[in-house]
Amino acid sequence: xxxxxxxxxxxxxxxxxxxxxxxxxxxxxxxxxxxxxxxxxxxxxxxxxxxxxxxxxxxxxxxxxxxxxxxxxxxxxxxxxxxxxxxxxxxxxxxxxxxxxxxxxxxxxxxxxxxxxxxxxxxxxxxxxx
Amino acid sequence: xxxxxxxxxxxxxxxxxxxxxxxxxxxxxxxxxxxxxxxxxxxxxxxxxxxxxxxxxxxxxxxxxxxxxxxxxxxxxxxxxxxxxxxxxxxxxxxxxxxxxxxxxxxxxxxxxxxxxxxxxxxxxxxxxxxxx
Numbered sequence: 001x002x003x004x005x006x007x008x009x010x011x012x013x014x015x016x017x018x019x020x021x022x023x024x025x026x027x028x029x030x031x032x033x034x035x036x037x038x039x040x041x042x043x044x045x046x047x048x049x050x051x052x053x054x055x056x057x058x059x060x061x062x063x064x065x066x067x068x069x070x071x072x073x074x075x076x077x078x079x080x081x082x083x084x085x086x087x088x089x090x091x092x093x094x095x096x097x098x099x100x101x102x103x104x105x106x107x108x109x110x111x112x113x114x115x116x117x118x119x120x121x122x123x124x125x126x127x128x129x130x
Numbered sequence: 131x132x133x134x135x136x137x138x139x140x141x142x143x144x145x146x147x148x149x150x151x152x153x154x155x156x157x158x159x160x161x162x163x164x165x166x167x168x169x170x171x172x173x174x175x176x177x178x179x180x181x182x183x184x185x186x187x188x189x190x191x192x193x194x195x196x197x198x199x200x201x202x203x204x205x206x207x208x209x210x211x212x213x214x215x216x217x218x219x220x221x222x223x224x225x226x227x228x229x230x231x232x233x234x235x236x237x238x239x240x241x242x243x244x245x246x247x248x249x250x251x252x253x254x255x256x257x258x259x260x261x262x263x
Contacts, residue, residue: 005173023203023234026173030205034174080243084220089213092206092242099241130233 004033004050011052021059021119024100025052028117029061031093035072036065057121058103064112071106072097072115152176154183159195159254163261165229167197172208172235181211188215193224193261195254198231204238212248225261227251 008029012022029050036048049064075094081087098104103118152170159165166187170176187194196212198204216226228250231239239245251257 005171005175026203027205027238030173034205034207078243081247084213084217084247087213087217087244087247089210092209096206096238096241130237 004029007050015052015054015059017059018121018123020123021121024119024123025059025061025117027100028097028119029063031096032063032072032115032117035093036063036067039067039070054121055118059119059121061117061119063115063117066112069108069113073104073106152179154180156183156187159258163193163195163258164190165195165197165254167200169200171203172201173203173205174207176203177205177208177211180208184211184215188218191219191222191224194219194226195229195251195257195261196226197229198235199229201235202232204231204235206242209239209242209244209248213244216248227257227260229254229257 005026008022008026011017017025033048033050047066049062051062051064053060072094075091077098078091078095097117100119101117102120102123103116105116105118107114107116152168152172152175155167155169157165157167164187166184168176168180172180194215212226212228219226226248228239228248230252231250236245236250239248239250249260251260
């Protein structure tokens, strides 16, 4: 994960990603890849691949993995706990992806899951995002 | 498209010289209260760095003020660590508060809906008042 963070540092510079878009992108990719590492039985010789690039004013990130099919859009929205006693941490990563990505797509092809996340260049102006 | 391939990574360049690492300082405020000042990114890597020392502080059975003013990013795994710490402290009659998170970090906390579980204070005086209440 440390190398993903460093790769993102370099891409932010190379692709000229605006600050708020970079924050949203990092939030989503951290959560997506951690989720895969935690729940996907990746074996030797298989990998998780991330691609990133602009398509017009949309920054598009794709995450491919060889695990069992899983569409995060189908995951339930976590219910905020009303007290610490009742709080059961979990499901927050997927929730954050849904909050921060402007577009989310999912497909399976060739035995691989493909998650596509889109981030508008104008994210800062479009949302109540500090 | 620029590609990143995980798990089996090859061909990566040198680490960025300005890559931010996570730093954790523990400062006693009083006999019953300690401030944990964090600096850097609380991403998966940063969370891994603080997990053990933070849980050791939780185990010391004191109120904890987590200073987030120098934290630029927070992943859900780090929020999980904070919530679990707060749960442990509450069972022992103690509290965990967050001090001055940066706007984007606070936004993430609100998106997850944990600001009632991890109350935010703006200065140490306010924290002392809450700990005393």
